[in-house]
Amino acid sequence: MPEPCPEAGIPPSTELIEQMGRFNEQLAASGHLVQAAGLTPSATGARLVWSAGQPEPAVVDGPFAETKELVAGVWVLEGSSVEEIVELMRRAPNPQLRAGTIEIRPVAASL
């Protein structure tokens, strides 16, 4: 999804927050939204990294500057087809026309 430069610690614009709120309300009103969550910058997070041959994972604190893509939010949605979800998510707000990706992945053994 559109990424307001989290590594610089720049929060999303009020415009985006407002529009995203409205967008999520619409998803809820149409009965598609199960859950939505925005994520804080990777600086606040941590990773568990398993290396080959090592039984224990290493714990690495954020930020993760070396990553090309950072996940900024997740939605859990319910619909009858991938096309339906594509059609819903096409309408996700992106007021500053930033580059970004929304990836859609069906849940295994979904309802």
Add this chain to the structure above:
Amino acid sequence: MSTHGAVEAVWRIESARVIAGLARMVRDVGLAEELAQDALVAALEQWPETGVPRNPGAWLMTTAKRRAVDLFRRNETLGRKLGELGRAQEQLGEGVLPDFDAILDDEHIEDDLLRLVFTACHPVLPMQGRVALTLRMLGGLSTDEIARAFLVKDSAVAQRIVRAKKALADAQVPFEVPVGEERMARLPAVLEVIYLIFNEGYSATRGDDWMRPALCADALRLGRVLAGLMPTEPEVHGLVALLEIQASRSAARTGPNGEPVLLLEQDRSRWDRLLIKRGLDALTRSEELAEGAYGPYSAQAAIAACHARALAPEDTDWTRIALLYEGLAQLTPSPVIELNRAVAVSMASGPAAGLALVDRLVDESALKNYHLLPSVRGDLLEKLGRHDEARAEFERAAEMTGNARERALLRDRAASCAQEAAGVQS
């Protein structure tokens, strides 16, 4: 992705709003649905050429609106009908047209959707008609999809829809949301439709077409939409809670060979925690709104919640479940509920207490062919060490059940009771 798939997806998302908006203008849900269908046909013709428009909902609405205007200009009887319905219709033909531009404002859409819900689920319609109309007009399903989901012929569903539209027209059902006492009287008819759709999907087995289990998701979506439209009705949230919690068990309900797995034997790690959380939240809302007074759906949801909260079967609060069944039996008296209450009582207070309740049901004609009655009774007798009587009950239950796997299981239990009985005598 094909444009065709995109058109279908748009239809699923937008059709209810389009039909609801049109129905407010033309005051006739049957006509509104036909106009919306015309717009869908136009989309299927044009979008592969032009691509999907930026605002597909508005495109469908505008197209349907144009068709409606043409129709009103051409069709005098329609104009007259509107006049009869008390609309300002001073002259026909080039006369006053409904204000179609008002359709596109979003302000009325929630009211319109709610009107559509109450119209599609109107008690003048037989249950099958209500279900078909609801799935078609509110769920955005095609006739073919509904037919596949309910294992009937396409033509049968088409006929149900035609008849239902005619019945609404004949009864002159107004396109409005009932208020006050009438709303309370009409709400159960709406909830029943959604619950029936869910159960149809829930009872589907693995061999069935995927359209059948998909009904669970359709019903859940309809329930969530309804909860948004009627946020202060406790029973709507109760129904949603019940559906969310039942849906949370989907993955655990069948074994590797498609055999049904009973609630207390399910692998609870396979229950969907997100749906359980949503269900418990919806139940809390319902309880707050009703100030602790349960209705039929919230009571069932509260029972389902007792199971959902128990991480292991032995953590189940059977005392509370028994009380909830007692309350449910007062709301909707039924021997099946009594039998469930007896099971809960036996879990809470021991097999003798449960058996006393079951024994009252033995002559109940409604349970005459219900294999769970002798099955439960056999189980309680076995726990009380009355093996010979238990054996007879298990054998009776085995005769009654239509499920081969279950029959084998009951015969096994009868055999082990016979062994026990022999052991006791020797």
